[in-house]
């Protein structure tokens with residue numbers, strides 16, 4: 001493979017060709033006569049067309065030719081003897097090429113030493129070939145002219161075909177790229193698509209600048225400006241920053257250059273593709289094992305890059321939206337779900353239990369005389385007490401229970417699949433354990449009690465909350481540190497001292 005120590009600016013329309021695009025043209029000779037192979041190669045071996053040399057491939061029978069064509073889809077011209085080993089194998093091969101291998105771009109020059117057996121006009125009409133020559137008329141000069149004319153036609157057809165396939169791929173992928181919701185999955189999707197598009201190995205990384213995902217990066221002295229959002233193949237890494245992935249350093253160094261200079265770079269067999277679009281954060285895709293980037297690839301890559309950038313912006317916005325939603329759902333002090341989240345999840349839990357005919361308990365919980373804690377020990381101690389109380393509660397409920405802070409010192413607990421009797425046991429146990437518990441706060445020993453009002457009638461969240469709230473009010477009025485709920489018969493007056 002051609003090698004260069006100097007990176008090439010890619011996708012710049014004014015640039016000269018990269019050596020990677022100068023692969024030789026491939027010409028296949030299919031003939032059972034060794035001498036024909038020898039002479040043809042002699043004529044073509046020093047020939048250059050558009051700065052590309054000619055590589056001659058040889059096949060001596062139908063099977064060899066078929067295998068070679070299957071493995072080398074970029075062969076541009078075939079010089080084909082129609083009659084081999086006294087059979088019309090050449091004519092059979094034409095059908096294989098066009099109908100079985102579906103290769104329409106390959107230019108087929110039928111070159112025969114038996115023109116009387118293979119009539120020119122009839123053969124040209126009947127077979128999908130691009131030239132007919134008898135060996136007697138094919139001088140060295142004519143052979144060169146024929147091969148160059150065929151390569152020119154192949155180049156045009158091949159470019160159209162590549163563009164069509166590339167376009168098809170980009171259009172197909174565009175939709176799927178917009179469906180990704182996780183940045184990591186998006187990154188592997190993009191890298192897989194790009195490596196398929198460039199016929200490259202699937203080793204790649206996709207990075208963004210760190211502030212793309214996190215607008216206020218921590219003031220960490222090791223903090224670098226890039227963040228890998230996904231990787232594939234040999235470069236597969238977990239999400240993280242550059243420091244954790246020394247194996248990919250050279251790929252990352254190239255990405256760093258691209259971010260700095262804001263254009264794509266091709267160095268050796270590594271492509272660092274600059275992905276940018278108006279109002280979209282910059283990103284870089286680094287792909288290893290890139291064998292060749294031709295002119296059609298360059299045009300399509302520019303288009304593809306814009307599509308990827310727009311899809312990336314979509315994914316990043318979704319991630320930020322999800323994070324913002326999560327942050328909006330959590331109470332800052334206690335890290336419990338907040339009132340807003342409680343209203344959403346609580347409604348869903350009630351609906352679930354109701355639909356499956358299962359019981360559910362909702363308990364409103366209020367810390368008793370909390371004002372005194374603030375007044376006696378200060379607001380900061382009050383905050384710590386709220387945090388400690390939240391932790392205590394989280395330690396005393398089951399995983400399926402849902403506990404939220406819905407106001408200052410007001411909390412709500414939902415116990416799914418829990419009937420009146422079971423919830424009475426649970427809530428009493430919590431109240432009693434709490435009353436006995438000593439919280440160590442700022443070297444102070446603080447005790448807390450709660451008043452609780454509970455409801456079991458799974459109609460809807462608002463009604464359950466207001467019934468439970470009414471009972472909580474009664475618990476407070478009856479002296480606090482009490483649990484108020486209905487009895488098994490639903491009798492409103494049932495009262496239980498905690």
Ligand SMILES: Nc1nc2c(ncn2[C@@H]2O[C@H](COP(=O)(O)OP(=O)(O)OP(=O)(O)O)[C@@H](O)[C@H]2O)c(=O)[nH]1
Pocket residue numbers: 333366367368369370371372374378379380381382383386407408409476480
């Ligand atoms: N430190 C701290 N205090 C809070 C917070 N939220 C609410 N409070 C305090 O909680 C206290 C609630 O007081 P009240 O509504 O009078 O209730 P209480 O003192 O608990 O009395 P009862 O509920 O009637 O038993 C007030 O002093 C609020 O300032 C908070 O986030 N941090």
